Amino acid sequence: MSEKKKLDLNRVPIPKQEPLVRKKNFSEVALGYTEEQALREASRCIQCKKSSCIDGCPVDIDIPGFIRAISEGNMPEAVRVLKDKNCLPGICGRVCPQETQCEMTCALAKKGAPIAIGRLERYVADWERYHPEIIGQQRNCARFNGKRVAVVGSGPAGLTCAAELAKLGYGVTIFEALHVAGGVLMYGIPEFRLPKDIVQAEANYVRSLSEEVKFDQVIGKIATVDDLLGNGFDAVFLAPGAGAPMFLNIPGENLSGIYSANEFLTRTNLMKAYAFPEYDTPIKVGKEVVVFGGGNVAMDASRCALRLGAGKVYIIYRRSRVEMPARAEERENAEEEGILFKLLTNPKRFIGDEQGKVKAVELYEMELGEPDESGRRRPIPKPNTEFIMEIDTAIVALGTRPNPIIPSTTKGLELTRWGTIKTDDATGRTSKEGVWCGGDMATGAATVISAMGAGKRAAVDIDAYLQGKS
Amino acid sequence: MYRILDREDLTSEIHLLKIEAPRVAKKAQPGQFIIVRIDEKGERIPLTIADWDGKEGSVTIVFMEVGTSTRKLALLNTGDSILDFVGPLGRPTEIEQFGTVVCVAGGFAIATIVPIARTMRKAGNRVVSIMGFRTKNLVFWEERLGSVSDELIVTTDDGSYKRKGLVTEPLKELLQETRIERVIAIGPTVMMKFCSLTTKPFGVKTIVSLNPIMVDGTGMCGCCRVSVGGETKFACVDGPDFDGHEVDWDLLMKRQRTYLDEEKESLELWKKKMAGAIVNE
Numbered sequence: 001m002s003e004k005k006k007l008d009l010n011r012v013p014i015p016k017q018e019p020l021v022r023k024k025n026f027s028e029v030a031l032g033y034t035e036e037q038a039l040r041e042a043s044r045c046i047q048c049k050k051s052s053c054i055d056g057c058p059v060d061i062d063i064p065g066f067i068r069a070i071s072e073g074n075m076p077e078a079v080r081v082l083k084d085k086n087c088l089p090g091i092c093g094r095v096c097p098q099e100t101q102c103e104m105t106c107a108l109a110k111k112g113a114p115i116a117i118g119r120l121e122r123y124v125a126d127w128e129r130y131h132p133e134i135i136g137q138q139r140n141c142a143r144f145n146g147k148r149v150a151v152v153g154s155g156p157a158g159l160t161c162a163a164e165l166a167k168l169g170y171g172v173t174i175f176e177a178l179h180v181a182g183g184v185l186m187y188g189i190p191e192f193r194l195p196k197d198i199v200q201a202e203a204n205y206v207r208s209l210s211e212e213v214k215f216d217q218v219i220g221k222i223a224t225v226d227d228l229l230g231n232g233f234d235a236v237f238l239a240p241g242a243g244a245p246m247f248l249n250i251p252g253e254n255l256s257g258i259y260s261a262n263e264f265l266t267r268t269n270l271m272k273a274y275a276f277p278e279y280d281t282p283i284k285v286g287k288e289v290v291v292f293g294g295g296n297v298a299m300d301a302s303r304c305a306l307r308l309g310a311g312k313v314y315i316i317y318r319r320s321r322v323e324m325p326a327r328a329e330e331r332e333n334a335e336e337e338g339i340l341f342k343l344l345t346n347p348k349r350f351i352g353d354e355q356g357k358v359k360a361v362e363l364y365e366m367e368l369g370e371p372d373e374s375g376r377r378r379p380i381p382k383p384n385t386e387f388i389m390e391i392d393t394a395i396v397a398l399g400t401r402p403n404p405i406i407p408s409t410t411k412g413l414e415l416t417r418w419g420t421i422k423t424d425d426a427t428g429r430t431s432k433e434g435v436w437c438g439g440d441m442a443t444g445a446a447t448v449i450s451a452m453g454a455g456k457r458a459a460v461d462i463d464a465y466l467q468g469k470s
Numbered sequence: 471m472y473r474i475l476d477r478e479d480l481t482s483e484i485h486l487l488k489i490e491a492p493r494v495a496k497k498a499q500p501g502q503f504i505i506v507r508i509d510e511k512g513e514r515i516p517l518t519i520a521d522w523d524g525k526e527g528s529v530t531i532v533f534m535e536v537g538t539s540t541r542k543l544a545l546l547n548t549g550d551s552i553l554d555f556v557g558p559l560g561r562p563t564e565i566e567q568f569g570t571v572v573c574v575a576g577g578f579a580i581a582t583i584v585p586i587a588r589t590m591r592k593a594g595n596r597v598v599s600i601m602g603f604r605t606k607n608l609v610f611w612e613e614r615l616g617s618v619s620d621e622l623i624v625t626t627d628d629g630s631y632k633r634k635g636l637v638t639e640p641l642k643e644l645l646q647e648t649r650i651e652r653v654i655a656i657g658p659t660v661m662m663k664f665c666s667l668t669t670k671p672f673g674v675k676t677i678v679s680l681n682p683i684m685v686d687g688t689g690m691c692g693c694c695r696v697s698v699g700g701e702t703k704f705a706c707v708d709g710p711d712f713d714g715h716e717v718d719w720d721l722l723m724k725r726q727r728t729y730l731d732e733e734k735e736s737l738e739l740w741k742k743k744m745a746g747a748i749v750n751e
């Protein structure tokens with residue numbers, strides 16, 4: 001490409017459903033590029049020699065390569081380039097925090113108009129789903145090499161590791177506790193941000209590569225990690241995520257009507273409670289809903305509550321807007337839909353009625369002090385600011401920690417003081433011979449793409465280990 | 471899919487299904503439970519493992535028809551399949567040589583206490599079992615529980631069979647007459663609560679199997695949280711067995727009633743569908 005070509009700094013916006021319409025349905029908020037929009041955005045890429053965008057992608061996608069293929073109208077080639085490094089492009093294109101990854105390191109970011117890499121990735125993945133014959137042609141796995149690997153958990157880390165190992169010729173079996181594949185992609189992230197048929201289509205691609213996914217298998221219960229190693233598996237990759245919810249630990253928290261975000265989202269997304277009573281799983285959302293927390297999970301839970309028919313939904317966060325860990329884009333989407341933010345506010349206790357249902361929450365105000373270990377200004381309670389707010393439903397979205405089922409049933413697995421499994425970052429190796437780990441279980445709650453990166457690195461190391469041994 | 475190998479109606483409302491689940495059967499222990507999802511639109515409901523056979527590869531569940539899911543389950547026959555069957559979940563019942571153990575059960579839990587009584591006896595305990603029913607025609611498995619107990623007491627609320635009264639009455643007499651090291655009480659929440667209240671003055675440790683509403687059964691959602699000894703516990707991973715003297719029973723019962731309106735709505739819809747299905751045939 002010629003250096004002289006005039007830079008086009010007009011990022012093509014992605015069409016979205018109108019806020020007033022979308023807050024009443026579970027259909028996808030962002031509608032995706034049309035062909036013309038994708039071509040226009042792709043043509044802005046200057047095809048840098050030293051493509052700094054790739055440095056920002058944990059799975060090293062050849063970003064200029066797939067964008068060039070789009071510009072040239074060669075969609076099968078775009079699919080090939082993407083799938084070479086990323087088995088879940090339709091997912092990543094939608095939920096990667098691109099502004100802190102590939103789009104942050106894109107050469108045009110300095111000019112304030114990075115290439116919309118995620119949106120283009122999504123465009124290619126969506127094109128592929130409408131052309132299933134292409135996947136069939138491009139699937140190429142090595143022949144079975146006689147070795148078997150067990151993958152525990154079918155979230156992004158597990159699926160990626162399984163796909164990579166299967167491509168290399170390993171016999172891979174995925175063990176999943178739930179009845180579907182996808183992990184948080186299925187039970188946590190709502191339909192309107194990540195449609196479940198897309199997750200299933202991409203998970204099915206991985207399933208088509210690996211030997212099988214065994215559902216309903218809680219490892220640690222139905223079989224331990226040692227059982228797997230003793231029963232024909234040469235290595236085990238642990239990717240069970242960090243699924244145990246944290247609570248506020250304040251009085252009244254066990255009243256009915258108070259949910260962890262995990263429960264609220266699982267009922268809604270995985271069990272389809274939004275279609276109750278057609279689906280059997282119920283959910284209760286009253287008129288006034290409060291959500292505690294300031295991250296992406298709080299945004300997702302509040303937007304689900306709105307769509308389930310809540311009158312007013314408040315996000316209650318103890319720091320101020322700048323400290324909120326949620327992505328700016330998600331916060332804006334939430335605000336557009338009418339979610340109300342009560343910042344610098346913290347709960348003290350819940351108050352229930354005679355039936356044991358929550359009816360109010362006592363809150364107090366906070367102010368910001370000196371920065372703490374996390375670098376963010378520490379919130380301090382303001383004395384005598386207590387007030388009572390009447391509510392019907394509360395959702396606690398404070399984050400999650402690792403589930404102890406696997407660590408407590410596996411001998412020789414060293415843990416960190418956060419309860420995560422001690423893991424070498426570069427290889428995914430744990431303290432136990434033959435056992436690797438990656439994703440949220442190794443790092444604590446993080447992102448889809450970092451979990452995928454970990455799955456990939458572990459696959460490379462498992463391969464090196466098993467080949468070295470043979 | 472998990473195939474139903476056998477079905478038995480223990481009473482008009484309590485049914486037994488033997489399900490093909492070899493891997494679960496291999497690991498099952500007394501006091502653990504499974505989660506079933508009957509069909510694509512079904513919810514996940516927990517049921518105690520009533521028995522298992524590692525050789526045959528089967529797991530038996532016994533359940534009472536209460537709402538939509540248990541009624542759907544009751545319609546299945548030998549040869550049909552269940553979509554999801556997850557387990558064994560929860561911690562097994564603590565089994566040791568305690569001395570004299572009293573096993574108290576009511577309703578569907580007669581079936582779930584059998585393997586506990588059996589294992590307690592194998593561990594060298596003298597096992598006295600008390601089984602309680604509302605009325606005579608709901609009595610089942612008297613012989614089976616009797617065969618794994620040293621002594622068996624049967625009560626009916628209305629006195630239509632054997633001893634008249636509630637299970638807590640013979641329980642209290644036993645506590646007064648003999649030295650008892652442990653009581654296991656399983657059944658409806660109120661029954662477990664009153665058994666715990668009965669044993670408390672005697673200081674006899676009483677284990678109950680709590681049944682809060684659950685979703686995943688693996689510690690992921692926190693729906694099953696109960697308060698025991700002032701601490702919040704997740705019944706699916708920390709239990710379901712807990713010390714009955716420490717349980718906050720009122721909280722448990724209130725949380726169990728969270729979805730009463732929805733359960734009614736779901737059942738109405740189900741009944742309508744069933745009525746339609748019959749008309750259409």
Ligand SMILES: Cc1cc2nc3c(=O)[nH]c(=O)nc-3n(C[C@H](O)[C@H](O)[C@H](O)COP(=O)(O)OP(=O)(O)OC[C@H]3O[C@@H](n4cnc5c(N)ncnc54)[C@H](O)[C@@H]3O)c2cc1C
Binds near residue numbers: 152153190438
């Ligand atoms: C509501 C919500 C929204 C989010 N939004 C975003 C976003 O927009 N962008 C982003 O990048 N990240 C987001 N994240 C974070 C991201 O989803 C996670 O970091 C990522 O899914 C972690 O992947 P994982 O493979 O480690 O684990 P998970 O996705 O948690 O998957 C773990 C899987 O293992 C299974 N499992 C657990 N224990 C066992 C066991 N004992 N035996 C067998 N199977 C087991 C689980 O059922 C699950 O399916 C969000 C998270 C949540 C909760």
Ligand SMILES: Cc1cc2nc3c(=O)[nH]c(=O)nc-3n(C[C@H](O)[C@H](O)[C@H](O)COP(=O)(O)OP(=O)(O)OC[C@H]3O[C@@H](n4cnc5c(N)ncnc54)[C@H](O)[C@@H]3O)c2cc1C
Binds near residue numbers: 539
């Ligand atoms: C660990 C455990 C073991 C159990 N073992 C048995 C057993 O062996 N046999 C048996 O008959 N019953 C057992 N139960 C109770 C059984 O799960 C409920 O009866 C069943 O879920 C009711 O579902 P439904 O749709 O038929 O009724 P619904 O109309 O939906 O509910 C009726 C009542 O059942 C309870 N319930 C509803 N949904 C759930 C749920 N998802 N999880 C738990 N409770 C729920 C509620 O208190 C509700 O008021 C057990 C419960 C637990 C927690």
Ligand code: SF4
Binds near residue numbers: 061063
């Ligand atoms: S996978 Fe994520 S980080 Fe990598 S290129 Fe795609 S959007 Fe960017």
Ligand code: SF4
Binds near residue numbers: 048107115
């Ligand atoms: S850094 Fe940006 S402009 Fe350069 S190749 Fe990558 S995406 Fe294109």
Ligand code: FES
Binds near residue numbers: 690693706
């Ligand atoms: S049922 Fe979800 S944590 Fe126990």
